[in-house]
Amino acid sequence: MGAILARLHTLRMRLWRLRFARFLVVGVGNTLFGYGVFYLLLGAGLAPTPALALATLIGVVFNFFTTGRVVFASADSTLLWRFACVYVVVFVVNAALLEWVVALGVAPAAAQALLLAPCVALSYLLNRTLVFNVAREA
Numbered sequence: 001m002g003a004i005l006a007r008l009h010t011l012r013m014r015l016w017r018l019r020f021a022r023f024l025v026v027g028v029g030n031t032l033f034g035y036g037v038f039y040l041l042l043g044a045g046l047a048p049t050p051a052l053a054l055a056t057l058i059g060v061v062f063n064f065f066t067t068g069r070v071v072f073a074s075a076d077s078t079l080l081w082r083f084a085c086v087y088v089v090v091f092v093v094n095a096a097l098l099e100w101v102v103a104l105g106v107a108p109a110a111a112q113a114l115l116l117a118p119c120v121a122l123s124y125l126l127n128r129t130l131v132f133n134v135a136r137e138a
């Protein structure tokens with residue numbers, strides 16, 4: 001049993017060294033936080049796009065610190081403006097797709113759930129290249 005636990009620990013540590021693996025772990029927490037805020041705002045009666053805008057605004061600061069520090073090992077608060085700009089782009093894409101999917105007859109909460117993966121991928125790509133500007137890990 002001890003050997004299995006040691007191997008699992010070694011595997012976890014190897015995975016944690018990969019930036020994208022850290023992004024996925026942190027991203028799950030960030031996504032749950034942002035989607036939870038979105039869902040609560042929908043429940044409070046906000047329309048989908050304003051709920052998405054407010055959830056995005058609230059999530060930017062939370063996500064900046066978790067993504068910056070854990071994923072990209074950066075605590076440089078001067079990058080917040082770039083990070084916010086990336087989230088404006090992601091929001092515009094997300095909002096347009098959300099309106100389209102809702103117009104197809106999908107409930108707003110389900111529509112946003114469907115859009116999580118592509119928006120997370122876009123966020124990672126833009127943050128990696130435009131905000132934290134780090135080289136790809138081997």
